[in-house]
Amino acid sequence: MSEKLYTVVEGGSITTPRGFTSGGLHCGLKKTDRNDLAAILCEVPATAAAVYTTNLFQAAPLKVTRESLGSGILRAVVVNSGNANACTGEQGEADAYEMRAAAARYLGVSEDDVAVASTGVIGELLKMDRVRDGLAGLPAKLSGDADGAEEFCQAILTTDLVKKECCVKVRIGDTEVLIAGAAKGSGMIHPNMATMLGFMTTDAVIGQEALQTLLRKATDTTFNMITVDGDTSTNDMLVSMASGLAGNEELDQQHTDWEAFAAAFTHVCRHLAMAIARDGEGATHLIEVRVSGATDEAAARAIAKTVVGSSLVKSAIFGADANWGRIIAAVGRAGVPVSVDKVDISLGNIEVLRQSKPVVFDEAEALAYLQGDTTLITVDLADGEGSAIAWGCDLTYDYVRINAAYRT
Template sequence: MKEQYTIIPDGNVTTPAGFRAGGLHCGLKKTDRHDLGAIVCDVPAAAAGVYTLNAFQAAPLRVTKASLADGGKLQAVLVNSGNANACTGEQGEADAYEMRALAAAAFGVEESHVAVASTGVIGEPLPMGKVRAGVAALPERLKADGGDDFCQAILTTDLVQKSLCVRVEIDGKPVHIAGAAKGSGMIHPNMATMLGFLTTDAAIGSEQLQQLLNAVTDSTFNMITVDGDTSTNDMVVVMASGLAGNAPLTPEHPQWEAFRAAFEHVGEHLAKAIARDGEGATKLIEVTVAGAVSGDAARAIAKTIVGSSLVKSAVYGADANWGRIIAAVGRAGQPVNVDTVDIRLGDIVTLRASQPVKFDEEAALEYLKGDTVHIHVDLHMGTGRATAWGCDLTYDYVRINAAYRT
């Protein structure tokens, strides 16, 4: 299918009709970077969410789940960085509910229409005095062009902001889909592995939105890894204002596929941006597995390769060590014909029918020095295909995480 969406170069989470956003510094971070932000919709929006599968889910996730369970509507998302409010017991849950109540009062919306998210250090109580003052000051910071301030407010060890907006025509109406995300470490495919916030002005019901978010999460956010660790706080939330004026979208709508493709593009862009910005990373790794017995098998193998510390280290060192790749294929726990595997690094064939191929080592070295490395694996067993994204493993990753709290 030909792509029917257009990327809006200066678009962000406030580009879809009905949304404002903003951010400020309230003192949760030691630096003066924004650490509290919000997205607010002019109307109660159809909403959906997905959450980490870590058994120790942070208090804000439980609050957001409770809000979405009460009718599938949201009108505001309040996010803080610098403190995860995770593993903080009854007080942490009370603080998360207080954040929801504070936001509802400040923005003039119902409490059950507020989602709460936090990211940062685990196990430290929220300094609620700072949070209260910050939330009280947020309404005057909300702007129709406040997407950049919001993006800054959600960052932790991230080096860059991550956002995208696209436009697609539905029923002759311009429909926008936008997203902002944070994530750099504690990234591993096991739900969303990050914080992500999507907005759209499409008319779509909460049930259809949830089904779409589940599917897109599986093909995008669930296909990235940085370090093999899944956080306690990961979630993705989407709000749909319905103000674009299109007929309600369902899988039966003649332009559902165009909307789905645009939505998935936003998710994939954000997922790849997180992988590229992995802690200490210098390169994006993209692994495509084809010819697997099923899509699930292809996904499992692609995730195993891109998550291998040995593969990641070889890419960092620009070492065309395809043996590490074939070893990852073999330990992924999926059906493999050991006589039919092909491997390419970009266009450089290193293995054909599971036999080594003589290749130009200098050309491979130059290719692996680039900022994006594509690894292609063909199993020649079926039609299953999947792509996963990750990054190289560098000395800086250890340095950053050895002193995360200090």
């Protein structure tokens, strides 16, 4: 999809679309003094949609958010980091409902219009006294400027090294519409719906069914195509809110500018997804795997994710080792049909396999390429028209160090 359909807004944030404020603060859930409680507030009832983790052990906030989204409308999202409130039983569920009620009270909205999200350590009860105090002070922290967005982004981070945000503008008829997003995620990333936590705002006028359909479709080709470590979180959630304050003609799949809006929306998702992959725990390389010539798109997606998720491929990229054998082995175990004598593989512009046979290449050139911070792996199967792209990162010593002591 051509980027000419939309324009990236430099310095834009989740509060750039009309009607949104955000902010964050430190309430004491994290051991450090980093922000750990935040909210996004819409000044009007916003059309809302969401996708959730497919992990069977779903955290308490997901139940609360599903309930709130039953009407297809939200006014606010409240989120904490430092504690996942997952596998915490009836008390954890009660705490999630209390978070929703308290946030609604302090923000001046209905309980049913508040979504709740949490991220952090699994199996520990929330320190609700600190949450209550934090929620009481949160409204004063909300603003529509860059500072409010910055405080929000910082509050949702766990092992992330950098914030992830993006904003674009697109013309719908004679109206400029804005779409923005913010996300967190660094480890426990192998989504079957979205990222660990993601939030999108837009001022477009769009129906709930159309927004839900678009969110799910965009997720499938972006957030669902990243992996850091092969683990799917108990708390994955992606929530989108549309204020409608741009005043455009209502968008749906029949609108003449739907293609442009969908492209812009998907760009935000893709930018955030790639940022998560690049910021994988301990990562030194972003890995992009492009598969073409598959029997269909589903086969291409399966192969792309298998290759980018392979521990051996990830280790080879960390070591700058042009070991294409690990790539072809991952292709062969992806669980989809492949003509085993027709596969081409390249590392960047360096061809290493042609028609499933080794190609003599310059090892020094390959080493120099693999020592960069981004590695492109292309796989052409010559079996059909299916194609897909997946993103991930290398596997490093630091990944083990970070996760060996995550809880303690």
